[in-house]
Amino acid sequence: MARDHYSNPRVNKSPEQRKREKDEKYWDYWDELVKASVYRDTREIPALMEAAQLKGKHVVDAGCGPGRLILPLVRSVETITAIDENNWAINAVQDLIKEKRLKDKVQTIQSPLVSIPVDDGVSESTYCMGVIHYDKSRWEKIVKELIRITAPGSPVVIGFGSGEKDLPKLEEIGKLDHALKCKEFALHFHKWAQEQGWKVELKRIPLQLEFRSPEWAAEVFLNTFLPKKMNPVQLNEVKAFLYAHMKGDKCVIEQELLLFTLRAEDE
Template sequence: MTNAVDDKSVVREYFNATGFDRWRRIYGDGEVNKVQRDIRKGHQQTIDTVMAWLEADGNLKGLSICDAGCGVGSLSIPLAQAGAVVTASDISQKMVGEAHERAIAALPAGPIPSFQASDLESLTGKYHTVICLDVLIHYPQDKAAGMIQHLSSLAESRVILSFAPKTAFYSALKKVGSFFPGPSKATRAYLHAEKDIVQILESLGWKIERKAMNKTQFYFSRLIEAVR
C-alpha cells in the first residue's frame, strides 16, 4: 500500500470519527477554544474571498459549481443562497450528513445543494466551476497532482484551489509542531509550493487569473483561480 493510499484512508477515518466532532465545532458558531476560533476565522476569510470573486463576476445565479471536499457546507450553502446550482461532495459521510442538515436549515425554500459522500477521484460530471478548498493539505505532492488533474477534467471554465503554501516560514512552523496544534490533529499536514500547483494547472491548459492569501495565527491558505 502506498503512502498516498494511506493518507486517503487516514483522512476518511479521521473525519468520520474524532475529526468530525472537532471540525463541526470549528465550522459552526458555538464555543471553541482560542486556536479553533483562530482557524475558524481564517477559514471564513477563504470562504469570503471565494464568494467575493464569484459575486464580482455577476453571473453566479444558475452557475453549475462542484464543491469538492465540502466539509459541513461552509461554501456550498452560501453558493446555493446566491443562486448557484451546487453539487457538493466530501470523503466523510458524517460531514456530508452535517452539510445536508445545515443546508436544509439555511435554505428552507430550497433548492439545496446535491450532496454525496465521495473521494475526489471518484467524482464525475461537468461543471462551469470546480472548487476545492483546504483539502490538498491532507495529501502529498504526487497525490495532489493526480487530484488536480481529475478536478480539471470536471471543469469547463474555472478551477479554484486552496492549499497550505510551502515557504521557509511555514515549513519551520510545521517542523516545530505548531501546525494545526492540539490533541485532535490526526492527519498529516502537507505543504505545497505555489510554483508546483501553478505548473500543474498550466500544464492542463489553465491560465492563472486571481490569487489571494488568507492567514491567521494558526491558519494559512493560498488561493488560486485558474480559467480557460
C-alpha cells in the same frame, strides 16, 4: 465554543464512533478558525466568487467538508453539488440543507474526488478549497477529474495556502517536514498545471485570523493545524509565537491563500 468530545474514556467505543467524535472535534475547532478569520466576508469569498465566476451557475464544491462555503455562496449561484468522501462531512451538509431549506439549491454526493460519479462537463464552475495538499498521493488525479467534470473553457479553482506568512511558520514548530512540503507543493503545482496545457491564472489573497487571546489561538491551532502531541519545548515555542503576534488586544495570524484558476479548452 468547541466541545470536549473526549470526556468519555475510549473503552467500549467502536472505531466508527471514535472516528465520528474525532471528526466532530476537528470541525468544531475548524469552525472557530472560520469565526477567527476576518477574511471570510471581506477577502476569501469575493475572491473565490470572482475567480470561479460563480454567479448564476451550476457549481461543484469539491471536498466540501461540513459546508463552510455553502451559505456564503448559495444565494449567488444556481445550484451547488457538494462532494466529499467523508461520511460525517456529508451528513453535516445534509443537516444544513434541512435546517436552511436548501434542498432545491444544494445536493450532496459522497465520493472520493479521484473518481466522481458524474458525467463529463456537467459542472459550469468547480472549486476545491483547502483539499488537495491533504492528499498528495492522489492530487494529480483529483485535479484531472475536476477538469473532466467541468465544461471545457469553464473555471476550476483550486485554493490552498502558499506556505508563506505566519501560519506555516507556526506549523513548522510541530511538523517541519509537512510545512516544508506544503511550500514546495505550491511551486510544483503551478509548474505542473502549466505543463498540462491548461490556461492557468494565479491570485494571491492575504488572509488574517484574529483571536481573542493567544491562549485561545493555541487551543484552536492545537486541535486543527498543529499535531496533538507536542513536547513542552514545542508548546512553549507555540505560546511565544502567539504572544509575539499580539496586535492591540487581539492575536493576529496571517496566511496567504493561493487561488489557481485552471481552464481546459476543447481539443
